Amino acid sequence: MQLETYISDLLYRYECVTIPEFGAFLTQRVSATIEATTNTFHAPKKVVSFNEQIQQNDGLLAHYIADVEKIPFELANRKIAKRVKLLKSYLTQGETLTFKNIGDIVFNDEGKILFEPTYHLNYLTDSFGLSEFVTPTVTREVYKKEAEAIEKVIPIAITPEKRQSKSYLKYAAVALIALTIGGFGASKYYVNQIETHNQLAQRQATQQLDSKIQQATFNLNPFPAITLNVTKQTGNYHIVAGAFRVEGNCDKKVKQLKSDGFSARKIGANKYGLHQVVYASYEGRIDALKSLRNIKKTHNSDAWLLVKKLD
Structure with missing residues (x-):
């Protein structure tokens, strides 16, 4: 019996899956995280933990096994008990129990169970299709410091003598403003001309289309009926x-x-x-x-x- 497969299926939908007389796997939702050292973005996920204090049979695992394997509920409970007995014997012998896509369980030196989860599978269905990714470090502060260092070495300044010798610049500025205003007026006139032309062309096209529709004769021949068998998928x-x-x-x-x-x-x-x-x-x-x-x-x-x- 692939017990870990059944547990993995249930962890998608439930926050607690109990193995009677052994312990329970718990899930807790964790928001998206960012590792500052590596600039790695992690999607939201469910973190799996194990609590050996929760051992009471709630029937969830047994009912699921009974439904999948088409066996009585009592027989499913006996199968679980047999598997638990085998798991405990492996632990007492110092072996590590590996639950695929869930984690590893082992006894420590004090005889208590230690659980190490694996993150090969994200049990949060809302995050399906989202994977981790790394973004490069933003270096804007480095460039800012370099620019400040250059400004200290090569100061940029305009002396009064240079300002007096460039008096012709103000006349160039006045000429530029005049050209801009003139160009704006010409552009506005051109746009208005185009808009008027488009309106006239659209009106003529509409009149021609109405005339053709009035003169047209439509002959509709009935086609033989076609029956299509369409199966609609339903279910949750x-x-x-x-x-x-x-x-x-x-x-x-x-x-x-x-x-x-x-x-x-x-x-x-x-x-x-x-x-x-x-x-x-x-x-x-x-x-x-x-x-x-x-x-x-x-x-x-x-x-x-x-x-x-x-x-």
Whole structure:
């Protein structure tokens, strides 16, 4: 029994997944962060922790296993108990328990459980498609200091003698202003002429079109009726193939998946503005999970299940 796979599935939707008589995996939402030393931006995520004090069976894990494996609830509980007994024996022997995409558990020197989470998978579905990125350091302050140093070495000043010798500049300025005003008046006159021409041309074109419409005779021949069988996908369980910032890439992904035999479609953009593409939508959770496992094995290991009621 792949216990870590079932736990990983549940961590997308629940904040606490308990393994009876062993402990519980907890998730806590963390906002986007920036590492000042490396200028790395990290998307919002769920941080996973482990609490060995929470061991009471809430039935969540057993019910999920029973639904997926189509077995009775009591049998699922017995399977979990058997696996827990094996996990505890590994811990007492000093071995490290590795839960794929979740973290590692080991006993310390005092006999207490230590948990080291892994960050290979972001369980916050709102952040799907967002990855970390690094931005270069802004160096504006460095350039400012260099400019100040140059000003100290090479001062720029205008002496009274130079100002007197450049008296002709004021006449050039007056001439420039006069040319600007004249040019503005000519430009305004030209724009008005163009606007008048466009209005006349548009009026003539409209009159010609009305005349042709009045003279035209339309002969509409009835075409045979065509019946199209369109299957509308419904359900609140959607297997997400990807999310794209550019909608054109979203359309390409839908076309590609349809050519592979999937009932792919777009389900709109999430709150981050990313356009989402799904392999298919399902009414039942069990059918959706079976299809998700098959897609992960054969087509896309990064596919995930979105539970959402679409408008």
